Each structure stands twice: as structure tokens, then as C-alpha cells.
Amino acid sequence: xxxxxxxxxxxxxxxxxxLKAVDGVDFKLAEGEIRAIIGPNGAxxxxxxxxxxxxxxxxxxxxxxxxxxxxxxxxxxxVRLGIAYTFQITNIYPSLTVLExxxxxxxxxxxxQLFGGAGEAEIRAAAAEAAAAVGLGDRLETVAGVLAYGHxxxxxxxxxxxxxxxxxxxxxxxxxxxxxxxxxxxxVVRRVNREATVLVIExxxxxxxxxxxxxxxxxxxxxxxxxxxxxxxANAAVQAAYLGEPA
Amino acid sequence: MDLAPYLLLAGLEGLVQASVLMLTALGLSLVFxxxxxxxxAHGEFFMAGALIAWACGAYIPGPPALGFxxxxxxxxxxxxxxxxxxxxxILQKIGYNPEGTIVSTIGMLYILQQGALLxxxxxxxxxxxxxxxxxxxxxxxxxxxxxFTVAVAFALVAALWLLMRKSKVGLLMRATQFDRETAxxxxxxxxxVYSAVFAIGAMMAAVAGxxxxxxxxxxxxxxxxxxxxxxxxxxxxxxxxxxGTIAAAVLIGLSDGLLSVFFSPTLAKIVSTLLVALVLIFKxxxxxxxxxxxx
Amino acid sequence: MSLDTTQAxxxxxxxxxxxxxxxxxxxxxxxxxxxxxFALQFVLSDYLVLAxxxxxxxxxxxxxxxMLMGYTGxxxxxxxxxxxxxxxxxxxSSYYWGTSLPVSFLIGILASLAFSFVIGLxxxxxxxxxxxxxxxxxxxxAYLATLxxxxxxxxxQGLTLPTDARSFSLFGAAMDMTSDxxxxxxxxxxxxxxxxxxxxxxxxxxxxxxxxxRENEPRTQMLGFDTYRVRLAAFTxxxxxxxxxxxxxxxxxxxxxxxxxxxHYSIEALLFxxxxxxxxxxxxxxxxxxxxxxxxxxxxxxTAYLMIVGVILILVNRWFPKGILGTIxxxxxxxxx
Numbered sequence: 001x002x003x004x005x006x007x008x009x010x011x012x013x014x015x016x017x018x019l020k021a022v023d024g025v026d027f028k029l030a031e032g033e034i035r036a037i038i039g040p041n042g043a044x045x046x047x048x049x050x051x052x053x054x055x056x057x058x059x060x061x062x063x064x065x066x067x068x069x070x071x072x073x074x075x076x077x078x079v080r081l082g083i084a085y086t087f088q089i090t091n092i093y094p095s096l097t098v099l100e101x102x103x104x105x106x107x108x109x110x111x112x113q114l115f116g117g118a119g120e121a122e123i124r125a126a127a128a129e130a131a132a133a134v135g136l137g138d139r140l141e142t143v144a145g146v147l148a149y150g151h152x153x154x155x156x157x158x159x160x161x162x163x164x165x166x167x168x169x170x171x172x173x174x175x176x177x178x179x180x181x182x183x184x185x186x187x188v189v190r191r192v193n194r195e196a197t198v199l200v201i202e203x204x205x206x207x208x209x210x211x212x213x214x215x216x217x218x219x220x221x222x223x224x225x226x227x228x229x230x231x232x233x234a235n236a237a238v239q240a241a242y243l244g245e246p247a
Numbered sequence: 248m249d250l251a252p253y254l255l256l257a258g259l260e261g262l263v264q265a266s267v268l269m270l271t272a273l274g275l276s277l278v279f280x281x282x283x284x285x286x287x288a289h290g291e292f293f294m295a296g297a298l299i300a301w302a303c304g305a306y307i308p309g310p311p312a313l314g315f316x317x318x319x320x321x322x323x324x325x326x327x328x329x330x331x332x333x334x335x336x337i338l339q340k341i342g343y344n345p346e347g348t349i350v351s352t353i354g355m356l357y358i359l360q361q362g363a364l365l366x367x368x369x370x371x372x373x374x375x376x377x378x379x380x381x382x383x384x385x386x387x388x389x390x391x392x393x394x395f396t397v398a399v400a401f402a403l404v405a406a407l408w409l410l411m412r413k414s415k416v417g418l419l420m421r422a423t424q425f426d427r428e429t430a431x432x433x434x435x436x437x438x439x440v441y442s443a444v445f446a447i448g449a450m451m452a453a454v455a456g457x458x459x460x461x462x463x464x465x466x467x468x469x470x471x472x473x474x475x476x477x478x479x480x481x482x483x484x485x486x487x488x489x490x491g492t493i494a495a496a497v498l499i500g501l502s503d504g505l506l507s508v509f510f511s512p513t514l515a516k517i518v519s520t521l522l523v524a525l526v527l528i529f530k531x532x533x534x535x536x537x538x539x540x541x542x
Numbered sequence: 543m544s545l546d547t548t549q550a551x552x553x554x555x556x557x558x559x560x561x562x563x564x565x566x567x568x569x570x571x572x573x574x575x576x577x578x579x580f581a582l583q584f585v586l587s588d589y590l591v592l593a594x595x596x597x598x599x600x601x602x603x604x605x606x607x608x609m610l611m612g613y614t615g616x617x618x619x620x621x622x623x624x625x626x627x628x629x630x631x632x633x634x635s636s637y638y639w640g641t642s643l644p645v646s647f648l649i650g651i652l653a654s655l656a657f658s659f660v661i662g663l664x665x666x667x668x669x670x671x672x673x674x675x676x677x678x679x680x681x682x683x684a685y686l687a688t689l690x691x692x693x694x695x696x697x698x699q700g701l702t703l704p705t706d707a708r709s710f711s712l713f714g715a716a717m718d719m720t721s722d723x724x725x726x727x728x729x730x731x732x733x734x735x736x737x738x739x740x741x742x743x744x745x746x747x748x749x750x751x752x753x754x755x756r757e758n759e760p761r762t763q764m765l766g767f768d769t770y771r772v773r774l775a776a777f778t779x780x781x782x783x784x785x786x787x788x789x790x791x792x793x794x795x796x797x798x799x800x801x802x803x804x805x806h807y808s809i810e811a812l813l814f815x816x817x818x819x820x821x822x823x824x825x826x827x828x829x830x831x832x833x834x835x836x837x838x839x840x841x842x843x844x845t846a847y848l849m850i851v852g853v854i855l856i857l858v859n860r861w862f863p864k865g866i867l868g869t870i871x872x873x874x875x876x877x878x879x
Contacts, residue, residue: 053764055764074763074768075763075764076763076764076765076766076767076768076769077766077768079764079765079766080766084764085764087761087764091758091760091761091764092758092761093753093754093757093758093761094757094758095757096753096757100750100753103750104750104751104754104762104765105765107747107750107751108765108766108767109766111747112766114747114748114775120746120747123747159765163765163766283671285671285674285675337856337860340860341859341860345670345671346617346670346674347859347863349617349619349671349674350617350812350816350855350859351855351856351859351860353619353809353812353852353855354851354852354853354854354855354856354859355852355856356852357809357848357849357851357852357853357855358849358852358853358856359852360848361846361847361848361849361852362846362849364845364846365844365845365846365849369845475682478675478679482675511690513686513689513690514690516682516686517683517686517687517690520679520680520682520683520686521679521680521683523675523676523679524664524665524675524676524679524680524683527668527672527675527676527679528664528665528667528668528676529667531668531672
């Protein structure tokens with residue numbers, strides 16, 4: 001099977017004052033894979049995915065998504081092209097219900113413009129389906145702000161799913177989850193992967209090894225290594241970078 | 248026609264207006280700088296100061312100077328106490344939430360303005376100047392009292408500067424302004440500092456009101472213009488920046504004095520309100536501050 | 543987890559009415575309110591019918607304001623400029639060009655649409671406190687402009703529309719703006735139309751985006767929406783409805799003046815919305831009715847009656863920031879949106 005490149009960066013960089021948070025990264029992501037990005041704290045992982053999603057503009061280099069240069073596009077336009085992003089810190093609509101939260105995402109896909117597009121019933125059904133897919137089907141009318149933390153993280157993913165993205169970026173999704181919640185989460189991500197490419201920043205190596213087809217290691221804003229889980233765990237440079245760092 | 252006397256007169260008038268404006272605007276700027284509170288009732292503190300000065304002049308027997316001095320003491324104390332109480336009972340209770348604060352100070356504006364109407368009635372009240380010496384120029388005589396206002400205003404601004412830079416109170420204020428959380432962690436009584444700042448800001452407006460009232464009659468609706476002009480000064484000078492505020496007050500006071508000789512005052516006000524809006528939209532750091540660095 | 547917000551399961555909406563009406567109880571309440579208001583003219587005195595006419599028009603203004611402040615979470619301090627834009631565009635075209643009432647009304651609406659769109663383009667580049675000051679300053683400039691051009695606008699004194707400009711024929715029937723009954727029913731008809739339109743906007747996909755921007759703007763961006771455009775839509779709709787109210791006010795009462803564009807009218811819209819309940823469909827009507835009646839009573843007692851505006855602003859802000867209907871929604875009726 002020939003690999004199709006979904007996302008590519010060329011010399012992508014971002015500086016804050018004198019600090020180069022991301023420094024000339026060349027990166028390729030194949031359609032359909034689950035890719036994990038790991039690296040010590042401050043390696044520039046979050047900045048890197050923020051550059052992909054368009055939350056921060058790059059200082060240099062390009063982001064190419066599905067063959068199109070998206071470097072200059074604002075975040076909301078990249079979402080419409082199929083790049084969905086879930087926040088590291090839970091970022092939902094706390095005073096709206098679970099269903100209403102997901103409906104906003106579903107509307108973005110089904111009714112992208114003010115006029116035309118799908119009707120309310122269709123939006124509602126799509127939202128309910130996305131919520132059910134992450135296991136929140138029985139909590140549709142619950143106000144999101146009172147959900148348990150783990151469920152709020154799942155709601156984030158449901159909103160990402162309702163966008164039916166080609167690429168779903170998850171920024172430290174399992175942080176703060178219990179072991180059983182993590183097991184469930186891994187199942188959810190595998191299901192998502194049937195339809196979307198997944199790029200996940202993750203600290204928990206068990207999750208990384210359970211999910212990732214390939215792993216990319218960043219260190220001090222640069223690409224340190226890339227390979228299969230087996231290659232990465234055997235890589236001396238990676239071990240050196242993590243020396244003394246709790247992985 | 249010789250233009251020089253007109254320009255000199257307009258320049259003097261502008262200077263007088265600039266100095267009063269500087270006092271009022273610094274009060275607004277101080278409150279915003281330290282507390283991040285936009286005090287829409289600021290002009291009413293000015294108005295209250297003016298009406299209290301009138302009351303002192305009207306009810307204290309003896310020469311006008313006596314009433315004037317009494318006004319200069321009573322007005323800021325009374326208005327300061329009022330502002331202190333308003334901070335404790337209203338602003339502090341809503342946690343200085345920005346929108347709630349603006350809505351509450353609008354409420355204060357109505358209460359003060361209507362309270363003044365209830366107490367002093369709708370008439371404009373004139374106040375005698377404490378002294379009447381006229382300074383002669385080759386073309387016209389000029390009131391020495393007006394120049395006295397300029398001197399007092401600059402002296403008070405210098406005093407404020409010393410207070411902020413050299414005293415312990417000033418240090419507490421600056422620390423709170425710099426970082427509220429850290430100030431709290433260092434045991435600075437932020438709540439008390441806020442109340443004091445709100446009171447001091449109001450007192451500056453009140454003193455400006457006292458100073459202005461021999462030149463201009465006191466009236467319950469007189470707070471609108473100083474509020475508007477203070478906004479112009481504070482925003483053009485850069486929100487919360489004291490040197491920027493002083494520079495803008497002098498510039499705007501002078502140009503307003505000059506412009507209103509040649510143009511309609513309404514037109515001048517339209518231009519200055521639009522200027523505020525456009526500065527906030529296109530250059531929110533103010534016209535006198537270098538980007539990224541606040542003087 | 544037991545939570546009493548769990549009401550009926552979501553209507554999947556296959557039948558035709560359910561497809562359009564997602565919040566049936568609220569819609570029923572809207573219809574009942576309109577019917578109740580219609581009945582008022584048969585029981586109230588002439589004086590009160592006139593008072594209710596004014597309340598209905600001011601409630602339209604407050605509903606326009608609520609669209610922005612309550613539903614989208616943007617607090618403007620200058621909505622009198624849009625009320626004034628509608629008032630002056632409608633009134634001046636009638637006064638100088640002799641346009642018929644419906645045409646003047648339309649001109650008022652179009653003028654406020656254009657005006658609020660342009661002001662929105664500029665003001666929405668700012669947020670929070672800056673947004674409030676910018677709207678305040680634009681409104682102040684607009685108000686001063688009505689004074690500066692007093693040769694045209696009549697300034698503070700205002701202009702009284704000539705008698706022949708105060709009637710029009712509707713399907714052959716003469717509509718005379720000097721008749722209390724005609725004025726009341728016209729105001730009610732337009733109020734009802736705006737209320738129903740507001741229902742569909744706020745309870746539909748656009749209203750969902752307004753709420754999304756109010757609750758969490760960055761997240762809404764990351765779900766693919768250009769939130770600046772969402773805010774601009776809310777601002778323009780809000781300004782246009784406010785202008786519509788202004789046009790109606792000027793034409794129904796036959797008088798236009800600077801005071802209607804002044805600071806106090808901006809604050810009235812805020813006050814009425816705040817008291818009734820920001821982000822509730824019927825809150826503005828309730829707030830307008832309560833506050834207008836209160837101010838009306840007080841003005842008979844003291845000249846300083848506007849003090850109540852200040853007192854209520856502070857009290858509501860401190861103890862009832864959700865207003866009357868917002869508090870009821872929170873405690874008992876979650877569908878009251």
C-alpha cells in the first residue's frame with residue numbers, strides 16, 4: 001500500500017523573543033496512521049501542534065495539508081479543511097449541555113455557512129451520534145461544567161469527532177485521567193482512527209506504545225528522532241534526551 | 248487684525264484648562280492603572296467637589312478666601328470618604344469584575360448626579376474667586392486666580408508623583424499595580440490599597456472641581472465634560488501611564504483652548520470622542536507609549 | 543449523576559412544526575404573551591394604553607440590545623446611536639422628503655442596518671472594557687453630531703412631524719398615528735413580529751453560535767467558525783432591531799430629538815435588559831415594563847427620579863446579575879431562554 005502524505009511541514013519554526021520554541025522542523029504524517037509526539041518538557045510539542053492547527057502563526061517555514069499550503073490560513077479555516085484540535089487544558093462550554101456542546105461542532109461541518117446546509121434535526125442527530133461514540137450517550141442533557149473531569153475530556157473528543165476531521169490532533173489527552181478512564185480512552189482513539197488520522201502529544205509511554213504506529217521525538221524545538229515504537233525505545237539519543245526526565 | 252493677542256489669550260486659557268484636566272485625568276488614570284477599573288462616575292466626583300466648594304463659600308461667613316480654603320479642604324475629604332465607602336460596599340463586593348464595575352459606576356453616576364439635583368437644585372451656582380488681582384498685558388487683563396489654579400494643579404501633581412515614588416503607600420500601590428497576586432502573597436492589604444486608590448482618584452477630581460468653580464459655575468450636570476475629556480486624555484496618553492497622561496492633558500488642554508477660539512466647541516468634542524474610539528481600535532497602547540513598554 | 547436539568551429527551555423532530563420549533567414551551571409562552579398584550583387595550587385606561595404603547599416600542603429596543611448583550615455577551619454602552627439612527631433616518635425623510643410612513647420606516651431600518659454594520663466592523667476589533675468605551679465614544683460622537691447639525695435635525699428642540707405625515711393607508715384602511723388604538727395595535731404588531739423573529743434567531747443555528755461565542759470564543763474558533771463574523775452578525779442584527787425601534791418611536795409619536803440619541807437611552811436599554819434577564823427572550827419586555835412603570839411613578843414624586851436608575855443598576859448588578867427571568871430560569875425553568 002502506497003503511503004499518502006496527509007500533512008507535511010517544511011522548515012517550520014516559531015520564536016518567542018530570543019527563544020526558538022520550534023526550530024526548522026521537517027515532518028511528514030501519512031494518511032490513516034496514529035502518530036505520537038513525545039519529548040521532554042519544554043521540547044516545543046504544544047507549540048508545534050499549535051502551528052499545525054493555526055492557533056499561532058509560524059515565524060518561518062510551511063505547513064502543507066492534503067497538498068495545500070495552509071501556512072497563512074487562520075485556525076478556523078484549517079478546521080474547515082479537516083484539521084481538528086483538542087486543547088491540552090479542558091476547553092468546553094461549561095454552562096451548555098453535553099448535546100449543545102457537540103451540536104456546535106456538528107453545525108460547523110453540516111451547516112458551515114449561515115444560509116443553506118443541514119437542518120436542526122440532522123445537526124442534533126450527528127451531535128448525539130458523536131457523543132454516543134465516546135460513551136456520553138446517556139448524558140446528553142447534563143450541563144457540561146458539572147461532568148466529571150474524565151467525561152469532560154471525552155466531551156472534547158466528541159466535539160473533535162463531530163467535525164469528522166481528516167486529522168485529529170490531541171494535546172495530552174490522558175493527563176489527569178484514571179487508569180480505567182485511560183483504557184477506555186485508548187479504545188475511543190482506536191475507533192476514531194478508522195476514519196481519521198490521529199496526531200497525539202502524550203507523556204504516558206504506555207498510552208504511546210499502545211496506540212502509536214510511529215513516534216516522533218522533539219527536543220528543544222528540533223526533531224530528534226522518528227520511527228516505530230520499537231526503533232524509538234532502542235534509540236540511544238532518545239534515551240539520552242530523557243535521562244533524568246520522567247517519561 | 249493682529250493675531251498675537253488672540254493666540255496669547257487662547258494659550259493662557261488652554262493652560263488653565265490643561266492643568267485642571269491634568270488633575271482630573273490623573274485621578275481616572277490612577278484608578279485604572281492600579282485597579283483596572285474604568286470609573287464612569289469620575290466626572291460626578293468633580294461635580295461634587297465644585298458644589299461643595301460653592302456651599303462652603305455660601306455658608307461660611309467672612310471673605311471669599313476663607314470659604315475657598317474651606318472648600319479646598321472639605322471637598323476632597325468628603326468626596327474621598329464617599330468614594331472609599333462606594334469601593335467597600337459596591338466594587339469590592341462584585342470582585343472588580345470589569346463589566347459589573349462599569350455598570351456599577353454608571354449607577355454611581357446617576358446617584359451622585361440626581362443626589363446633587365435633589366440637594367442643590369437645578370440652578371447654576373457662581374462662586375467668588377478668593378482674590379481678584381488682574382495681571383496686565385499690553386492687550387488685555389488676565390485673572391491672577393486662573394494662573395494660581397495652574398500653579399496649584401502642578402503642585403498637586405508633583406505631590407502625587409512624590410507619593411507614588413517616595414512613600415510607602417506609593418510603593419504598596421505600585422506593587423499592587425504591578426502584580427495583584429504577588430502583592431497579595433507578600434501580605435500587602437490589596438483591598439485597603441484599592442479603597443485608598445479609589446478615594447485618592449476621586450479626591451483629585453474633587454480638588455479640580457473646587458479649583459474650577461470660580462471660573463465656571465457649579466451645576467449638577469457639569470460632570471459630563473470633564474469625564475469625557477479625561478477619557479480622551481487617559482486613552483490618548485496610554486491607559487494607566489502617568490507621564491503619558493500628563494503629556495496628553497497638556498496637549499489636549501492647549502489645543503482645545505486654541506481650537507475653541509476658532510471652531511465650535513461641539514465640533515471639537517466630536518473630533519475628540521472619535522479620536523478616543525479610533526485610538527482604542529487602532530493603537531490601544533496610546534499615542535505616547537512605545538509599543539510593548541509602558542512608561 | 544442525577545441532575546434536574548434532565549428534561550424531556552431531545553425532540554428528534556420529524557413532524558413539520560417540531561422541525562422549526564425546538565423549544566415548544568417557550569414558543570407557547572411567546573404566543574400567550576402576545577395574546578395577553580392584545581387583550582390589554584380592552585381593559586386598560588387610555589392613559590395606560592398609551593404607556594403600554596411606549597413600553598412595547600422600548601421593549602423592541604431592549605430586545606435588540608439583548609441580542610448582543612444577553613445572547614452574545616458583548617456589553618455595549620452606546621446603543622442609543624442605533625435607536626437614534628433609526629429615529630432620525632425615518633423622521634428626517636418623512637419631514638424633509640414627505641415619504642409615506644411605511645417608506646420612512648423602511649428607510650429607518652436600512653439606515654440603522656448600514657450604520658450598525660460599519661460601527662460593528664470597527665468596534666469589534668476591540669474586546670471587553672475597550673469595546674464598552676469605544677461604543678460609548680461612538681455614541682457620544684453621534685449624539686453630538688445631532689446637536690452640531692441642529693439646522694437639519696432641530697437639535698435639542700427636536701422636530702415635530704407635520705400632521706399630514708402621520709397617517710397612511712393600509713389595504714385601503716386609513717391608519718392615523720394620532721389615534722391611541724391605531725398606535726397601540728401597530729406597535730404591538732411590530733413588537734410581535736420582532737419577538738417571533740427573535741425566537742427563531744436565538745433558538746436556531748445562529749443563536750447557537752452567539753451562545754458559543756459568549757461562553758467560549760477561542761473554542762468556537764477551533765471548531766471552525768470565524769468568530770469575528772459571528773460577533774458582527776450579532777452586532778448588526780442588534781443595531782438594526784434597535785434602529786427599527788427608534789424609527790417606530792419617531793413615526794408613532796411624531797417627534798424626533800437629540801435626547802433619544804443621548805447616553806441615557808443607551809443606559810435604559812442596558813437597564814431594561816439587566817432587570818428583565820439578559821439572554822432571555824421575554825426579559826427585555828418584562829424589564830422595560832417594570833422599570834418604565836417605576837420611573838413613571840417616581841417622576842410624580844420627585845424631580846430627581848432618575849436616581850432610581852442608579853440604585854437599580856447597582857442592586858441588580860450586585861444581587862441579581864441574571865435579572866428576573868434569568869433567576870427563574872436558573873431556579874426552576876431551564877427552557878426559559
